Amino acid sequence: WLSPQAAARHQCSYLVGLHMGEFLQVGGNPAWLQGLHCAPQKLRNLNEINKLLAHRPWLITKEHIEALLKTGENSWSLAELVQALVLLTHYHSLASFVFGCGINPEEDQDGGHGCWPPSPHSDSSPASDDSMGGSGGKDAMQEVEVLMERMKLLQESQLEEEGVTQEEMATRFELEKTESLLVTPSDIADHSLQSNVLCFVEDPEFGYKDFTRRGEQAPPTFRAQ
Structure with a gap:
């Protein structure tokens, strides 16, 4: 127990x-x-x-x-x-x-x-659509397709416009990616x-808290992302 x-x-x-x-x-x-x-x-x-x-x-x-x-x-x-x-x-x-x-x-x-x-979803993958709650995998694939379509439109607009730099294109792409996540947030856990x-937890807000050692300005913390 x-x-x-x-x-x-x-x-x-x-x-x-x-x-x-x-x-x-x-x-x-x-x-x-x-x-x-x-x-x-x-x-x-x-x-x-x-x-x-x-x-x-x-x-x-x-x-x-x-x-x-x-x-x-x-x-x-x-x-x-x-x-x-x-x-x-x-x-x-x-x-x-x-x-x-x-x-x-x-x-x-x-x-x-x-x-x-x-793992990537495939016909032989155990994490099929059914095991993911029905539509989880399909939603993720649809979001990827939407993002790819927007990238394609950005590339086409780049060909039509003159003087568009790589930095501007990168900024536009990041904006499109952010907007797509905001519109279809089903991939956010x-x-x-x-x-x-x-039912097994009391005081769920209690968690790890950084502390600073004597003489140090900021607490050094190692985190595995």
């Missing part, structure tokens, strides 16, 4: 769906998958440290550990807590690996989750969280 809780912090819907299915296969309580509020209090107590591990691990203090180890009905033993933190850290890293590999969740006909890397991800 810890794996959906960790993956949901990174909005990794593929891992959330995958491990929800595996949780049920090993006999897990389906009610727990309805969200954090349905899980035992002992598991819910990990929410704060899970949030920090996912985004700002440098904020974790001994007080966070001591709070989980306090004697009580929902307390953790030291051995249990170490294992839980290792699992949470593992799935935080795995979510980054999934995103780095470009793995996207694909709904199959049975409502399960497939695993397809992004919807980053809204799905319900099966949101």
